[in-house]
Amino acid sequence: MRSTPRSSPPLRSSDTSRGPHARRVVVLSAGLSQPSSTRLLADQLAGAVDAEISARGEAVAIQTYELREFAVDLATMMATAGMPTARLDELRRVVAAADGLIVVTPVFAASYSGVFKMFCDALDPHALDGMPVLIAATAGTPRHALVLDHAMRPLFSHLHAVVMPTGVFAATEDFGGGAAGRQLSSRVARAAAELATQVVSGGVSVAGFTPPAPTRDAGVGIPAEVTPFSVLLGGHTGS
Amino acid sequence: MQFGVFTIGDVTQDPTTGRTVSEAQRVQSMIAIAVKAEEVGLDVFATGEHHNPPFVAPANPPILLGNIAARTTRLHLSTATTLITTNDPVRLAEDYAYLQHLSGGRADLMLGRGNTGPVYPWFGKDIRKGIPLAVENYHLLRRLWREQSVDWEGEFRTALHGFTVSPGPLDGVPPFVWHGSIRSPEVAEQAAFYGDGFFHNNIFWNKEHTEAMVRLYRRRFEHYGHGAAEQAIVGLGGQVFMADTEAEAKRIFRPYFDNAPVYGHGPSLESFTRDTPLTVGTPEQVIERTLGFADYAGDYQRQLFLVDHAGMPLPAVLEQIEILGTQVVPVLRREFEARRPEHVPSDPPTHASLVAQGPDSPHLKVISATAGLETAAQEVTR
Numbered sequence: 262m263r264s265t266p267r268s269s270p271p272l273r274s275s276d277t278s279r280g281p282h283a284r285r286v287v288v289l290s291a292g293l294s295q296p297s298s299t300r301l302l303a304d305q306l307a308g309a310v311d312a313e314i315s316a317r318g319e320a321v322a323i324q325t326y327e328l329r330e331f332a333v334d335l336a337t338m339m340a341t342a343g344m345p346t347a348r349l350d351e352l353r354r355v356v357a358a359a360d361g362l363i364v365v366t367p368v369f370a371a372s373y374s375g376v377f378k379m380f381c382d383a384l385d386p387h388a389l390d391g392m393p394v395l396i397a398a399t400a401g402t403p404r405h406a407l408v409l410d411h412a413m414r415p416l417f418s419h420l421h422a423v424v425m426p427t428g429v430f431a432a433t434e435d436f437g438g439g440a441a442g443r444q445l446s447s448r449v450a451r452a453a454a455e456l457a458t459q460v461v462s463g464g465v466s467v468a469g470f471t472p473p474a475p476t477r478d479a480g481v482g483i484p485a486e487v488t489p490f491s492v493l494l495g496g497h498t499g500s
Numbered sequence: 501m502q503f504g505v506f507t508i509g510d511v512t513q514d515p516t517t518g519r520t521v522s523e524a525q526r527v528q529s530m531i532a533i534a535v536k537a538e539e540v541g542l543d544v545f546a547t548g549e550h551h552n553p554p555f556v557a558p559a560n561p562p563i564l565l566g567n568i569a570a571r572t573t574r575l576h577l578s579t580a581t582t583l584i585t586t587n588d589p590v591r592l593a594e595d596y597a598y599l600q601h602l603s604g605g606r607a608d609l610m611l612g613r614g615n616t617g618p619v620y621p622w623f624g625k626d627i628r629k630g631i632p633l634a635v636e637n638y639h640l641l642r643r644l645w646r647e648q649s650v651d652w653e654g655e656f657r658t659a660l661h662g663f664t665v666s667p668g669p670l671d672g673v674p675p676f677v678w679h680g681s682i683r684s685p686e687v688a689e690q691a692a693f694y695g696d697g698f699f700h701n702n703i704f705w706n707k708e709h710t711e712a713m714v715r716l717y718r719r720r721f722e723h724y725g726h727g728a729a730e731q732a733i734v735g736l737g738g739q740v741f742m743a744d745t746e747a748e749a750k751r752i753f754r755p756y757f758d759n760a761p762v763y764g765h766g767p768s769l770e771s772f773t774r775d776t777p778l779t780v781g782t783p784e785q786v787i788e789r790t791l792g793f794a795d796y797a798g799d800y801q802r803q804l805f806l807v808d809h810a811g812m813p814l815p816a817v818l819e820q821i822e823i824l825g826t827q828v829v830p831v832l833r834r835e836f837e838a839r840r841p842e843h844v845p846s847d848p849p850t851h852a853s854l855v856a857q858g859p860d861s862p863h864l865k866v867i868s869a870t871a872g873l874e875t876a877a878q879e880v881t882r
Contacts, residue, residue, distance in 0.1 A: 337766060341762065341766050342763070345705075347706070483683065487716065497636065499643045500646075500866060
């Protein structure tokens with residue numbers, strides 16, 4: 262993933278997929294600095310997921326977004342009782358339409374960063390139903406590692422996502438050599454393999470035995486089809 | 501086409517003077533605004549309904565509107581909005597029918613679900629039932645205004661047997677009803693089903709969103725056989741502040757904007773002006789922007805402006821209404837009519853026009869949809 266641009270791709274860019282049926286994986290990176298170790302981890306995960314999906318004989322298109330670039334849009338939405346901006350709506354559409362997500366946040370004050378949570382708050386409650394999600398976080402020291410299981414995993418469980426068993430935490434020292442660095446690489450590979458399997462299989466269901474894949478709602482705009490009023494009215498009549 | 505003002509009666513500190521009017525002053529100011537609106541040739545005054553500070557919009561709008569009815573002769577009196585969720589439909593039927601008698605047929609009403617969560621439990625209701633409450637309560641309201649003796653059993657209200665609303669509607673013709681919603685497609689569907697009007701507040705959100713809601717309403721209005729989509733009855737809100745130059749308007753309005761309820765301390769005046777219909781500038785700019793509403797919402801029948809919130813002092817509000825009445829609305833009337841196709845009504849239904857439709861008017865039926873019902877029934881059984 263060396264060629265990955267440092268800023269987010271244009272939201273309305275043409276699809277970078279390698280074919281009509283390419284799986285779409287969206288990476289959300291919530292680092293604030295540049296260069297950012299959060300983005301560094303995000304790129305490593307994206308590269309590993311790309312390789313794992315390709316190794317399964319499937320095409321994949323990966324798009325990475327820096328949530329920092331949406332901080333003002335998110336603040337506007339929060340400060341106007343929910344008025345969406347066009348760019349934020351487009352990102353919410355892209356996320357809800359993905360086949361899998363990689364989410365990476367720095368640890369701020371013992372939890373995910375504010376902009377990361379603001380984006381999650383801006384999602385429709387059904388935007389991530391059944392979505393395979395790989396959770397990852399970075400921090401200055403390894404003592405924050407529980408952010409994955411005490412903050413991120415409950416958050417994405419609440420959003421009805423399918424959270425991969427392996428989360429990836431990287432302290433600054435893990436980017437160095439030696440055992441720490443090697444262990445990070447192996448965690449990245451294991452998590453990427455888990456996400457790739459979910460993305461390629463199209464979710465948690467076994468064909469023929471389970472309900473169809475969940476329909477996600479990006480929460481953008483209004484639905485094309487409405488419930489007919491007679492259904493809402495529930496049998497009341499009048500002359 | 502009808503033009504007017506709508507108010508939520510907020511008691512907000514004037515950020516330029518630090519002064520906050522008393523509740524008594526704010527209540528009186530709403531009367532002054534309505535009287536001024538009629539004086540300068542506007543058509544409609546609409547009040548919100550509220551049950552909590554900082555609002556002194558009436559908990560029961562017919563109280564204020566009855567007072568205004570006595571001080572005016574021509575002005576249409578409406579609401580923005582009447583809470584169909586937490587009010588007893590029987591009381592709504594009684595009070596608004598009474599207002600219609602008092603005002604000599606100048607009243608209509610706009611139904612909404614409210615924007616303050618605790619209002620539901622305060623009135624013993626469940627906010628998670630907002631849509632079912634709006635649906636059932638309004639259907640009962642329609643029956644109360646259209647059937648001589650009502651037998652009713654529903655989920656939300658104690659049953660009625662042989663109930664007759666008193667007074668009945670003036671001339672036996674119920675008031676015209678609008679349904680207002682920013683983002684609930686079910687409400688647009690409800691308005692379309694009954695052939696009622698649909699109002700979009702058009703203030704807090706972007707025009708693409710307003711366009712989508714109005715388009716849904718128009719499409720379903722046609723689906724239910726009330727007429728062509730472009731003939732559906734649409735109302736829009738808008739928010740303006742005017743001065744001789746754009747720079748002067750922005751200079752005066754900016755502190756009010758920056759401290760306003762809902763969006764104050766959030767986006768800049770410039771970005772909010774870009775993203776929403778808010779227009780701060782000259783009367784010519786307001787005319788141009790407002791005419792543009794019809795480009796995305798279609799030719800419509802009622803335009804209400806918000807001019808009195810965020811602590812704006814009464815003299816400034818009255819001046820804004822004066823500018824609307826003398827410089828803006830006369831041009832809007834001419835230009836909107838010039839672009840309106842002949843088969844699209846200019847005015848929404850009024851008491852006089854509904855009476856003129858005679859005893860066979862679809863307005864007098866509880867359910868007047870003439871098409872689309874079989875489809876709906878099939879979808880029930882599926």
